[in-house]
Amino acid sequence: MSLLERIDGPRDLKALPAAQLPALADEIRAFLVDQVSRTGGHLGPNLGVVELTIALHRVFDSPTDTVVFDTGHQSYVHKLLTGRRDFSALRKQGGMSGYPSRAESPHDVVENSHASTSLSWAHGIAAGRVVRGERNRHTVAVIGDGALTGGMAWEAINNIAAEDDLPLVLVVNDNERSYAPTRGGLADHLATLRTTRGYERFLDWGKRNVSRTPVVGGAMYETLHGVKKGIKDIVAPQGMFEDLGLKYIGPVDGHDEPALEAALRKARAFGGPVLVHVLTQKGRGYDPAITDEADQFHAVGVINPETGLPLEIAGRSWTDEFAETMVALGEERRDVVAITAAMMMPVGLQPFCDRFPERTFDVGIAEQHAMTMAAGLAFSGLHPVVAVYATFLNRAFDQLLMDCALHRAGVTVVLDRSGVTGPDGASHHGMWDMTISGVVPGLHLAAPRDGQQVARAVRAAVAIDDAPSVVRFPKGTVAEPIEAVRTVGGVDVLAEPDADAVDVLLVGVGSMAATALTAAEKLTAEGHRVRVVDPVWALPVPDEVVTLARAAGRVAVVEDNVVVGGIGSQVTQALRDAGLDQPVDVFGLPKRFLEHASRGQVLDAAQLTPDAVATRLRDRLA
Ligand SMILES: Cc1ncc(C[n+]2csc(CCOP(=O)(O)OP(=O)(O)O)c2C)c(N)n1
Ligand SMILES: CC(=O)[C@@H](O)[C@H](O)COP(=O)(O)O
């Protein structure tokens, strides 16, 4: 039986002799590469936290103590050490989540994969423990250097640093990267602290080798201590965290398990808030990850474990369409600039950045800053394109509303991964963006139905200079081109019944246009008269949709957004405002958090497939 098989929880881990921990770490790494190469997932981040997670679960007593992982993508080792070894269905329907999951384990707390929240969670948990007289229960937050660039983290630090005796440990997992190398003033400061590695080792050496020397030991140690102070003031002035009033321990070698345990025990014993700065390597122990320039295997698909090479060939993506359009626009318009929130490559801005580095801004995991900085860039006479995943627009709603829309800023927001993403589960589906956008005065939103429409929409969006514009498209392979049979104003008619009177005006939004078309074909074959349209610009609702609705017995809208406040709601309102009372059926995503599964499985469960839409419409036409 392997060491890993003997561990069903932290108690078994604590019982392991320390001498066996390196072998356990090796087993865990081998397990991660073997398993995640089959399922896909966050291989690099988890390979980097093997020793750290072992030390955490040997020093602290989960679930009496609580360990919170920021973003949660690096919690696979935590899952292994808390009795979950079946990774065969990782991130698949019915299988283990790729993030912590309370349904899976009492050791899991934060399921939200939006970054920079862990310190706030941990502050609340720790403060709550004190109020409840449970000061003996410790709380630990593990936050990456990337997540530490998020504003929420600093709201929390501002509060935590003012606490005196809170049993709270903040572990900064510093691997110098988000996807790409972490940049900015904070990253520079962490680098300064890292360079004091010698200083810490010098101090430890002094404690081990000098202070016990007979006779001169004590005096010598005091001298060294003074020298240490001097060195520290020269090499590493009081760090920012200490300046803020936080006790700082580190930097600690994040792959030296005994050193980690020593630092964490020291932090646990300290009793007050304390920050432990841990240096790790993303992809540690797996050369294909370590040497991967792009993102050190931040997230991989199915790969060959020997070579790390992908075994799935991805087709041309929606993101590729956007990436190409941006480079072309960059050539044509010198005022177009781009902003990413630490996801240059995933959102498709890398080619633009390579071509126009001086017109590209990577603000770190800081969507709020990105959005308001964009308002500033627009004010200065440029046209910014903010590219984020749709789910992360949630973070920057107020900035979109109050900094961009209130000031009529010509800012374009491009939302990748809109609609159903799939394996990343509830906090990664981009299913609220059209509801959010729908309440922003003056905002224009386009949902391209295929690759050609992406270019058309982005070009039209950057031509809007007096209001925010949004272009949103899903994850993965781009849809095949869908030609319009005719246009009515800006609205594309995709299918026409051979009659003037129409039973149903079926509005397909974005990638759901294809779904609507196929559903219409089924209904038309049964004798129903269905007109299918793509509004192209879904917000504000085009007048032509209202005009076309006048000739229809009922209207139906298909959208991969939550039904509440989505395009269907907006169309309903537009019809009612125009005095039309046809029934409107809205086929969208339920107001529920949708578990991880494949994109197709989630859409199927939401009845957003052609068959389901046709069936539901058929019932209404009966
Ligand atoms: C608000 C938000 N924006 C963007 C992301 C996408 N994202 C997931 S992990 C990650 C990088 C995290 O870097 P770090 O915190 O350093 O963790 P590491 O992967 O290095 O362990 C990003 C940008 C996110 N999860 N949340
Ligand atoms: C946690 C994290 O990294 C997410 O942002 C997610 O994994 C992105 O996945 P995709 O880029 O594959 O949609």
Ligand SMILES: [Mg+2]
């Ligand atoms: Mg990092």
